Amino acid sequence: MDLSFLVVVVIITALVFDFTNGFHDTANAMATSIATGALRPKVAVAVSAVLNLVGAFLSTAVAKTISSGLVDDTKVTVPIIFGGLVGAILWNLVTWYFGLPSSSSHALFGGLIGATWIAAGSSAVNFATVVQKIIIPAVAAPIVAGVVAMLGTFVAYKITQRARQKSVNDGYKSGQVASASLLSLAHGTGDAQKTMGVITLVLIISGSLAPGSGPPTWVILTAGLAIALGTYFGGWRIIRTMGKGLTDVEAPQGFTAETSSTAVLLASSHLGFPLSTTQVCSGSILGTGVGKRLAQVRWTVAGRMVMAWLFTLPSAAIVGAMAGRIADTGNAGVVIVATLAIVAGGGLYVASRRRPVTPQNVNEYPAPDPIPAPAATTATTV
Amino acid sequence: MHIHWSALGQVALVSLLFGVGLAILFALGVNAMSRRTVALDEKRQPSIIDTSVAGVCFAACVGAVLYGLYLIIPQFH
Numbered sequence: 291m292d293l294s295f296l297v298v299v300v301i302i303t304a305l306v307f308d309f310t311n312g313f314h315d316t317a318n319a320m321a322t323s324i325a326t327g328a329l330r331p332k333v334a335v336a337v338s339a340v341l342n343l344v345g346a347f348l349s350t351a352v353a354k355t356i357s358s359g360l361v362d363d364t365k366v367t368v369p370i371i372f373g374g375l376v377g378a379i380l381w382n383l384v385t386w387y388f389g390l391p392s393s394s395s396h397a398l399f400g401g402l403i404g405a406t407w408i409a410a411g412s413s414a415v416n417f418a419t420v421v422q423k424i425i426i427p428a429v430a431a432p433i434v435a436g437v438v439a440m441l442g443t444f445v446a447y448k449i450t451q452r453a454r455q456k457s458v459n460d461g462y463k464s465g466q467v468a469s470a471s472l473l474s475l476a477h478g479t480g481d482a483q484k485t486m487g488v489i490t491l492v493l494i495i496s497g498s499l500a501p502g503s504g505p506p507t508w509v510i511l512t513a514g515l516a517i518a519l520g521t522y523f524g525g526w527r528i529i530r531t532m533g534k535g536l537t538d539v540e541a542p543q544g545f546t547a548e549t550s551s552t553a554v555l556l557a558s559s560h561l562g563f564p565l566s567t568t569q570v571c572s573g574s575i576l577g578t579g580v581g582k583r584l585a586q587v588r589w590t591v592a593g594r595m596v597m598a599w600l601f602t603l604p605s606a607a608i609v610g611a612m613a614g615r616i617a618d619t620g621n622a623g624v625v626i627v628a629t630l631a632i633v634a635g636g637g638l639y640v641a642s643r644r645r646p647v648t649p650q651n652v653n654e655y656p657a658p659d660p661i662p663a664p665a666a667t668t669a670t671t672v
Numbered sequence: 673m674h675i676h677w678s679a680l681g682q683v684a685l686v687s688l689l690f691g692v693g694l695a696i697l698f699a700l701g702v703n704a705m706s707r708r709t710v711a712l713d714e715k716r717q718p719s720i721i722d723t724s725v726a727g728v729c730f731a732a733c734v735g736a737v738l739y740g741l742y743l744i745i746p747q748f749h
Contacts, residue, residue, distance in 0.1 A: 445695055550687070553694070563682075
């Protein structure tokens, strides 16, 4: 197979995106199980990684269009895809640094929209489709999931209030293993497909594959491995926010949040109204915090998360537009964009090491702004 | 622009049915299980009602998990 320099770079970039997608989304399925101690942190991410890999092989329905009609697919070129991926990766890394869950799909779509807009004009972007497929579901997802989880949590505590607390805790922890695993598998069947679709389309556009082909085996394998590896790496900063930051999740809440998320996700994907995993899972966790009376929901954290959601599409679009524009000038441009992206990503990683969140301290959410912070606690703040 | 309000309504309704339904079933199961454990600890014969309620509830939850797997794995369709 004769692959140009650009195509090789884009495939690698797509796999990097897949990796960030994996570690960004570990929290969705596993944060609540890690927080309640239903699964030990390392075990949780390992289970989730394996189920993501299995999911990647199970589902063969790879998207035939790169953007689900958000942009005019006939105008999409390889540099546009490259720009879109770079925008998505950088936004994923920024939100990870701040420990905020945000949708990887939205980041990818944002990057593609920005890059397409600059390369082919605003007429190549279908704004009606953006509202219909991104904005409305983004508003609906946390509300639906939140209400389901809130009612579920309320009845769960009501029914078990006279029961022996140790039995209740043990029972729900066992239940969580099943609910979190199912959620991970559901996630795996959806997310690796995005990257497979991107790589397959790059190969088709560049003439290496016949139009309409499915993904070659090596694409399925590498995409599955990249997302599984990312999942195992674990976005501990985001896991801490979702498991301890939004609300301090107890076993009955964790179980209810995971069950609600799974129910909403499966219902949405089978009734033709796809909702974003991240928004569903965050909504469930907030709902479960509200549903337990006297539970503390940190609305400032929730507010920051919602801000991140609002900024996902435009931020990724701006970076995507610039990256796509520079990459369009030729191989030198591609190298410049790749170098800048690596420097930016490396910088965020180095910055994150100053106050690392690890499997050891993932369940220690820092007290809100300790004013004369003693040296020992500053090391664990976000 | 066409927004599928009816699809969204269906999603909300089905999610509510399954999400809250499972929460109730599992909670009833856990509650019955707890009463059973307490009885055993106090050297009493656990009531047959508690045992069967726990059994039925958890069996229903296992059924829901299997149905979930059926929905997730495309090879089953």
